[in-house]
Amino acid sequence: MFPKKGASEEEVLKELEEKTSMDLTFDSGRILGSMCTYPHPLAVEVVRRYIDRNLGDPGLHVGSRKVEKEAVGMLSNLLGLKEGYGHIVSGGTEANILAVRAFRNLSDAEKPELILPESAHFSFLKAGEMLGVRLVWAKLKEDYSVDVRDVEDKITDNTIGIVGIAGTTGLGVVDDIPALSDLALDYGLPLHVDAAFGGFVIPFAKELGYELPDFDFTLKGVQSVTIDPHKMGMVPIPAGGIIFREKRFLEAISVPAPYLAGGKVWQATITGTRPGASALAVWAMIRHLGFEGYKEVVKHAMELSRWFAGELRRIPGVHLIREPMLNIVSFGTRNLEEVEEELKRRGWGISAHRGYIRVVMMPHVRKEHLEEFLGDLREVLKSLD
Ligand SMILES: Cc1ncc(COP(=O)(O)O)c(C=O)c1O
Structure with a gap:
């Protein structure tokens, strides 16, 4: 409803804070399946x-x-x-x-x-x-x-x-x-x-x-x-x-x-x-950032992708769709739909479509986030056996 009377700035901001508290945020490191990121300050x-x-x-x-x-x-x-x-x-x-x-x-x-x-x-x-x-x-x-x-x-x-x-x-x-x-x-x-x-x-x-x-x-x-x-x-x-x-x-x-x-x-x-x-x-x-600055960003993202692909290869029931060319790693699992659902329930921002889960190594994604994700993935796969 369009409000008849306005609210104070504090009230408005507080309300918005509450309403957006259900959003996943990039700086939480939980969004792994997006091509967006937390912007540079x-x-x-x-x-x-x-x-x-x-x-x-x-x-x-x-x-x-x-x-x-x-x-x-x-x-x-x-x-x-x-x-x-x-x-x-x-x-x-x-x-x-x-x-x-x-x-x-x-x-x-x-x-x-x-x-x-x-x-x-x-x-x-x-x-x-x-x-x-x-x-x-x-x-x-x-x-x-x-x-x-x-x-x-x-x-x-x-x-x-x-x-x-x-x-x-x-x-x-x-x-x-x-x-x-x-x-x-x-x-x-x-x-x-x-x-x-x-x-x-x-x-x-x-x-x-x-x-x-x-x-x-x-x-x-x-x-x-x-x-x-x-x-x-x-x-x-x-x-x-x-x-x-x-x-x-x-x-x-x-x-x-x-x-x-x-x-x-x-x-x-x-x-x-x-x-x-x-x-x-x-x-x-x-x-x-210049060329050198972006090169550093990409170096981190590419290295993380190769490391992540290597870790995935070692998990039984997981297969890479193809060797990553850029900083995107896509993989399939057994029971893909259930795996996706459970990972989402655990708060991961990922999606499975066309038969695979896609992880994009954006600048906000760090190794510790991926380690946590891999731990959850292993657990979920085991629980569905
Ligand atoms: C290859 C490619 N082209 C175009 C787009 C569309 O970009 P936007 O969502 O910024 O409109 C995307 C978005 O993911 C993309 O991956």
Whole structure:
């Protein structure tokens, strides 16, 4: 009910404290199955200070708009591009929708179709539905990466583009993006890489010596990349990123936005009014941690993943779905549904879908949390024998 009279600030905060006491929190170390994390304190401070900035009206917040452009520039550099075009958006979903929108608007296909791996994130379902684009699913190989031959078989005159994934949501698999890029070039199609998760992992992991496929703009067929600072970038929600290689993609999705207090502009994002603080926080985190800082974050996450996978291998009744490529470890167990239910009852933030439990080594996940989790897993499995 909408209250007739207001309550004091103290009362309101107390009520909220009570209501949210049933939430799992990232700093408790109990959330193991999420791609979000507790944001870095600097990013939290930046959001607090610049909470009123609206990039939907960039004529008012000229400085913030400049910072967003710099943030997009730094993300482009990380992805192997001297100068890129894009925005800090609400998340991977919006970024993927913008890429599909650009591909559709630049294509003259009568019945637009997009080819994407069966492992693609459900955001593409929204994109397909909203944009009237038929989704054509390409099969996966045994290692859960997309079967590039199947992608090729599915290309028709109506194909508007191809999607590859650098860090799948379920297993953290990086598709053979170099082969997809060659295919895209051969057929004159744009390739979108969904690196919502992997974008803030792969460049650093490669530098650390992990063998991973190239996935970014250094591959000539890649026309756009989704990269989310609110995942491994440690920026508060909402902060996604869409980067295009060429300006024409951004222009293809820009509409005139009149009546703004700051003057008429062209707007490409799905959201109109949008948080400038997010873009400033992205800029601040990159400026603060730099390549070396993020490399340390990723080093910890990758090492923890290898250790955790090794521990799981030693538990009878548990099997890894595949060797981890990034900092995601997914495993199956006997009696999976009961195991999931009991682990949840014990307060673990995990989920089982497609026949496995996924653990994401986000920056808030530490070895002691995983040791406790493994102890519970062993106990639960025993109790169900
Ligand atoms: C690969 C991938 N793409 C896109 C998304 C969607 O991102 P968001 O939830 O920020 O919209 C996710 C989310 O987990 C993802 O894993």
